[in-house]
Amino acid sequence: GQQLNQSPQSMFIQEGEDVSMNCTSSSIFNTWLWYKQDPGEGPVLLIALYKAGELTSNGRLTAQFGITRKDSFLNISASIPSDVGIYFCAGSDNYGQNFVFGPGTRLSVLP
Amino acid sequence: DGGITQSPKYLFRKEGQNVTLSCEQNLNHDAMYWYRQDPGQGLRLIYYSQIVNDFQKGDIAEGYSVSREKKESFPLTVTSAQKNPTAFYLCASSDRNQPQHFGDGTRLSIL
Secondary structure (H helix, E strand, C coil): CCEEEEEEEEEEEEEEEEEEEEEEECCCCCEEEEEEECCCCCCEEEEECCCCCCCCEECCCEECCCCEEEEEEEECCCCCCCCCEEEEEECCCCCCCEEEEEECCCEEEEE | CCCCEEEEEEEEEEECCEEEEEEECCCCCEEEEEEECCCCEEEEEEEEEEEECCCEEECCCCEECCCCCEEECCEEEEEECCCCCCCEEEEEEECCCCCCEECCCCCEEEE
């Protein structure tokens, strides 16, 4: 079946630093989603992308739908302690009927 | 308050028993989903339902069963045939072909 890869698997950064992570697929997707999961809770939708090349922001978060349609990127600017969590990407090749999820990037923010 | 409610938060099962996890949504979403999350891994789709009285198997349906008798409810039964049921179970719902929104999960453990 389809699989998504996320990198890095985990990262430790200093408070105030910018963060970049990405998600790649071997097949083409037409929808990309980014979620954040706090411990013991369900994922919360951060950003949805629907068009190749699209760049969308949500506060300090910015995500891009890669031109090849096989990847997506998430950037977090000026990280703060509450950014700690697991960030999941999800992709769909049938316009949102079903999504496949990546394994996640675990972010730790050091004070 | 609109949202997705999963209950219970924690559930313990003896070997050989069936257990049912509850998922209720008041978002008037047509589609509902069940995922399984294991430590350090992404979400794997168990079952999904696009409409009342209809549901489809996901990638890991063996040992699980569902029903969709009402639009707002999508209970998941973990049967004794599921040999490794210990996991975090997440329910989600969405409008057709829209991003999924998640509940806060149920953590199932085997005694």
